[in-house]
Each structure stands twice: as structure tokens, then as C-alpha cells.
Amino acid sequence: xxxxxxxxxxxxxxxxxxxxxxxxxxxxxxxxxxxxxxxxxxxxxxxxxxxxxxxxxxxxxxxxxxxxxxxxxxxxxxxxxxxxxxxxxxxxxxxxxxxxxxxxxxxxxxxxxxxxxxxxxxxxxxxxxxxxxxxxxx
Amino acid sequence: xxxxxxxxxxxxxxxxxxxxxxxxxxxxxxxxxxxxxxxxxxxxxxxxxxxxxxxxxxxxxxxxxxxxxxxxxxxxxxxxxxxxxxxxxxxxxxxxxxxxxxxxxxxxxxxxxxxxxxxxxxxxxxxxxxxxxxxxxxxxxxxxxxxxxxxxxxxxxxxxxxxxxxxxxxxxxxxxxxxxxxxxxxxxxxxxxxxxxxxxxxxxxxxxxxxxxxxxxxxxxxxxxxxxxxxxxxxxxxxxxxxxxxxxxxxxxxxxxxxxxxxxxxxxxxxxxxxxxxxxxxxxxxxxxxxxxxxxxxxxxxxxxxxxxxxxxxxxxxxxxxxxxxxxxxxxxxxxxxxxxxxxxxxxxxxxxxxxxxxxxxxxxxxxxxxxxxxxxxxxxxxxxxxxxxxxxxxxxxxx
Numbered sequence: 001x002x003x004x005x006x007x008x009x010x011x012x013x014x015x016x017x018x019x020x021x022x023x024x025x026x027x028x029x030x031x032x033x034x035x036x037x038x039x040x041x042x043x044x045x046x047x048x049x050x051x052x053x054x055x056x057x058x059x060x061x062x063x064x065x066x067x068x069x070x071x072x073x074x075x076x077x078x079x080x081x082x083x084x085x086x087x088x089x090x091x092x093x094x095x096x097x098x099x100x101x102x103x104x105x106x107x108x109x110x111x112x113x114x115x116x117x118x119x120x121x122x123x124x125x126x127x128x129x130x131x132x133x134x135x136x137x138x
Numbered sequence: 139x140x141x142x143x144x145x146x147x148x149x150x151x152x153x154x155x156x157x158x159x160x161x162x163x164x165x166x167x168x169x170x171x172x173x174x175x176x177x178x179x180x181x182x183x184x185x186x187x188x189x190x191x192x193x194x195x196x197x198x199x200x201x202x203x204x205x206x207x208x209x210x211x212x213x214x215x216x217x218x219x220x221x222x223x224x225x226x227x228x229x230x231x232x233x234x235x236x237x238x239x240x241x242x243x244x245x246x247x248x249x250x251x252x253x254x255x256x257x258x259x260x261x262x263x264x265x266x267x268x269x270x271x272x273x274x275x276x277x278x279x280x281x282x283x284x285x286x287x288x289x290x291x292x293x294x295x296x297x298x299x300x301x302x303x304x305x306x307x308x309x310x311x312x313x314x315x316x317x318x319x320x321x322x323x324x325x326x327x328x329x330x331x332x333x334x335x336x337x338x339x340x341x342x343x344x345x346x347x348x349x350x351x352x353x354x355x356x357x358x359x360x361x362x363x364x365x366x367x368x369x370x371x372x373x374x375x376x377x378x379x380x381x382x383x384x385x386x387x388x389x390x391x392x393x394x395x396x397x398x399x400x401x402x403x404x405x406x407x408x409x410x411x412x413x414x415x416x417x418x419x420x421x422x423x424x425x426x427x428x429x430x431x432x433x434x435x436x437x438x439x440x441x442x443x444x445x446x447x448x449x450x451x452x453x454x455x456x457x458x459x460x461x462x463x464x465x466x467x468x469x470x471x472x473x474x475x476x477x478x479x480x481x482x483x484x485x486x487x488x489x490x491x492x493x494x495x496x497x498x499x500x501x502x503x504x505x506x507x508x509x510x511x512x513x514x515x516x517x518x519x520x521x522x523x524x525x526x527x528x529x530x531x532x533x534x535x536x537x538x
Contacts, residue, residue, distance in 0.1 A: 006289065006291065007280075007284070007288045007289050008289060009284065009285035009286070009289050010284065010285060015285060040286070040400070040401075041283060041285070041286045041398075041400070041401075042286075066304065066405065067300045067301070067303050067304035067307070067405045068300065068303060069296045069299035069300055069302075069303060069351045069352050069353075070349075070351065070352035071291060071292075071293060071296050071351050072348075072349040072350055072351065072352070073293070073295070073348075073349075073350045073351065074291060074293070075276070075279050075280045075288075075291060075292070075293045076276060076280065079291040082291065084349075084352075085291060087290055087291060087292045087293075087296050087300075087351075089300055089399070089400060089405070097400060097401070098286065098400060099283075099286060099287050099290060099292065099399070099400040100290055101290050101291070111307075112303065112304060112307035112308075113307070127289075129289060129290070131290075
């Protein structure tokens with residue numbers, strides 16, 4: 001695991017619950033207790049009403065692809081072995097939108113509106129990244 | 139919003155050498171543009187009492203406009219640095235107009251230049267900050283939220299592609315239509331002696347070019363260039379005894395919605411709706427009054443969504459509007475990006491949008507090559523886009 005060369009997020013006091021959640025296999029989303037708004041990016045305050053009374057909700061981890069792109073030219077050599085890969089914006093069931101990768105499917109099969117669910121990819125001792133794979137609604 | 143009580147105009151423009159200009163850092167490119175702009179209008183350097191710059195990543199310096207003024211011996215009353223990406227320069231023109239209206243300066247210089255291709259001056263930055271990676275394009279391409287976007291391998295191009303794919307899924311816009319935007323813009327560049335890429339291309343060429351981030355291929359992405367420009371703004375009163383006829387600033391608008399693409403409320407509609415409404419209201423005009431539009435064109439999707447958002451066609455009809463290129467090329471009902479834009483003329487990073495303004499001024503003065511000249515133009519719209527459709531600025535300019 002030490003050879004993971006891609007950029008890693010910083011864990012800060014504000015984002016720690018989110019990354020702790022990922023590590024434990026949960027997609028925790030911040031929700032403002034004051035105005036009820038769920039939001040993303042994770043932070044210690046609500047970007048709408050600025051309240052610091054933030055709760056963390058264990059989400060379903062399900063959503064749909066709002067939009068996506070297949071990256072053929074990577075941002076750096078660290079991603080060179082992955083191309084082509086999918087970067088997508090996911091509309092989570094609970095409301096917030098997040099950016100991630102759609103994996104486990106040939107890139108050219110990804111579609112706008114496709115249902116997806118979270119999977120967790122442990123990339124370092126501290127960091128587990130939330131990624132998404134197609135999910136069949138029965 | 140009301141227009142300024144004083145009639146305010148762009149009276150002088152100058153462009154530096156463009157394309158690949160090794161050995162000239164951003165300050166030197168701006169100096170070159172300044173000399174040409176002063177010469178264009180006949181203003182003396184000592185008369186410039188307002189200076190608005192954009193900063194430059196290649197020579198990162200905390201007080202950019204102060205250093206530039208020192209470099210060229212300017213001692214303005216009013217100076218500022220603005221940095222909202224490709225939307226910067228229009229807002230700087232509006233800042234100049236506001237400062238002139240308020241009496242805080244009389245003759246304002248707007249300038250921006252960058253050495254994005256040759257990295258002139260960048261070696262000093264590396265010395266200053268230690269062992270940086272040394273590749274400025276890598277810095278640009280990795281723009282994104284460091285915790286919630288960059289770790290997933292996103293790129294600047296890929297983030298605009300998110301808009302293109304959503305627009306295609308929602309409205310049936312085709313990749314051929316997007317490719318046509320690049321083809322028409324290249325056609326304009328082919329008639330521009332200073333454009334970096336002048337070889338005409340076809341829709342097939344675009345479709346078959348190297349994929350970068352779907353749907354975009356190489357030809358649908360901005361260039362990497364060196365270059366910059368300077369613009370002189372003053373009152374009609376002061377313009378009376380200058381060399382060129384003033385180009386009046388009829389209206390301006392600006393809107394910011396977010397920085398990171400992830401947080402966009404819409405991937406099909408941009409802040410141009412709001413910026414455009416304000417701009418047209420201030421000018422007392424409608425889209426039907428516009429003879430040509432220098433729409434910011436960092437990627438093929440950008441002008442297409444802008445055409446819809448500024449009201450030149452309905453939402454979702456941008457694809458049909460650009461199809462075949464007839465309506466958006468010189469001679470068509472609304473020629474766009476008549477100089478070749480970021481896609482074919484010059485894209486030095488931060489300064490890229492400044493050439494959309496200088497081109498609009500040239501068109502309204504009927505100073506461009508005959509093949510590229512819009513017939514009898516009276517009103518031109520210019521737009522700037524910063525970030526990932528994060529911030530849009532708009533300007534309406536008119537022949538007097």
C-alpha cells in the first residue's frame with residue numbers, strides 16, 4: 001500500500017468524521033441541525049446558514065450518475081495506468097452531490113441517470129476513498 | 139443597475155507577441171502590450187492614473203500590480219489586482235469604469251499576460267518555493283478541490299466535460315455539434331495572421347483527434363500559449379483628442395455561483411444567465427441588437443451553453459444553433475469568437491479572455507482583415523468565464 005502515488009486528501013478536524021466513516025465502510029454526510037440542510041463538501045459548518053451545529057447522517061450510499069466524463073489524458077503520471085477511467089458527479093439519494101469514480105464497469109457503459117452505490121477503496125492506512133459501482137434496482 | 143453618468147469608452151488596445159514567446163516573462167509581455175496600447179490611442183504613459191492587473195501564476199507575487207507599476211514606471215492613483223480566471227478582464231474593465239465614474243482615476247490601464255507555454259520567470263518561483271514540480275500546465279490541469287475532487291483524478295478539461303455530457307444527455311446535443319464549434323472557431327483563426335493554430339479542420343478531424351476527456355478531443359480544448367494584452371479606458375471627454383474613435387461601454391454584468399464543479403446547481407446552465415440579464419438591462423438592449431459575440435471558449439461546450447444563457451437561443455437549442463456553423467461564422471446571423479479564441483488564437487491561462495475584448499474593439503473599429511470583418515458591426519457582446527463555469531462576466535460594446 002506504500003506505493004500509492006496519487007494525491008491523497010488531508011484529514012482535518014472538519015472532515016475527520018467523513019474519512020473515519022469511509023474507513024468504517026459508511027458514507028457519512030453532514031447535516032445542519034439548525035436549518036436541516038444536508039451538504040457537501042463535508043465541513044464543520046453549514047454553508048447555507050453558517051451554523052456549526054453539524055450532525056453526521058449514515059447515508060444509504062446510493063445515488064444516480066448526474067454527469068460523468070471518461071478521462072483519457074490523466075492529470076499526472078500517478079493516474080497514467082488507470083486511463084481510461086470515469087470521473088462522475090453522483091446525485092446521492094439524500095440530496096447532496098459528490099464527485100467520485102464509477103468503477104467495476106467498462107467506462108463506455110456509464111450513462112447519465114445510471115443508478116450506483118458506494119464501494120470503499122482502502123488506499124492508505126488513514127484514507128479509504130468512496131467510489132461507486134452500478135447498482136441494479138430490483 | 140444604471141449606466142455611468144460619464145460616457146466611458148475603450149480608447150486603446152495593444153497585444154504582446156503571442157503564441158510561443160520564449161524569454162519574456164509576464165511583466166515584459168505586459169510592458170510590450172502597454173507600449174502598443176499607448177501608441178494605439180496616443181495617451182502618454184504619465185497620464186495613466188488607474189492600473190488593474192490580473193496577477194500571474196508564472197511570477198507569483200503577492201502585490202502584482204504594484205510590482206508591474208514599478209517595472210514600467212507607472213504611479214497610479216488607483217490600482218487593483220483581480221483574479222477570477224477567464225472572467226477577470228471584463229470585471230477589470232468594469233472596475234476601471236466605476237473608478238473613472240467615481241473620479242478616482244481618469245485614464246485606466248487593464249493588463250494581463252502570462253508565459254504559460256515557455257514558463258519565462260517560473261524558474262524564479264521554483265527557487266522561491268523550493269522543489270516545485272516545475273510544470274505550470276500540471277498545476278492548471280489539476281485544478282480542483284484538493285480533498286474531494288483531485289484524489290479521484292479529475293482534470294480541468296474533465297470538469298468542463300461534465301457539462302458537455304449532461305447537456306448531451308438532457309437535450310440531445312451531439313458531439314458533432316460540439317465539434318462544429320471548434321471547426322467554426324478554427325475557420326476564423328485561419329484568417330487571423332497572429333492566431334496560434336490556423337490550419338482549418340473538419341468535424342471529422344475533431345471527432346477523430348486524440349480523446350482527452352469524453353466527449354472532448356484535443357481540438358475542443360484550449361491552447362497553451364504565451365501572451366498578454368493591454369486596454370486603455372477613459373471618458374468620452376478625454377477621448378476627444380485621442381487617435382482612435384472610442385468604443386463605448388454600454389453595459390456590464392457579472393455573476394458567481396461556486397468555484398468547484400461538484401457544487402454546480404446545474405450542469406447545463408451557467409451564471410451567464412444572470413450576468414447577461416444585468417448587462418442587457420444596463421445597456422437597454424436585447425440579444426437581437428447584438429451583431430457579433432466574442433463568447434469565452436475555453437472548451438467547445440462553453441460558447442454553446444453561453445449562446446443559450448445569454449438568450450441568443452432557447453435553453454437546449456444551442457446544438458441546433460451551431461450546427462453547420464453557418465449562423466456562428468463571419469457572414470452568419472451571429473458570428474462568434476471571430477479571432478479564434480482560446481481554442482485556436484491564444485490561451486495563456488489567466489489572460490486568455492482579454493483577447494476577446496481586444497478583438498471586439500478591433501471589430502467595432504473595422505480594423506481586422508477584410509475576410510474576418512463582421513459587416514457594419516454596431517454592437518458586440520464579450521463574455522468571460524472563470525473557474526468551471528463558476529463566474530461569468532459580460533460586456534456590451536458599441537461603435538459610436
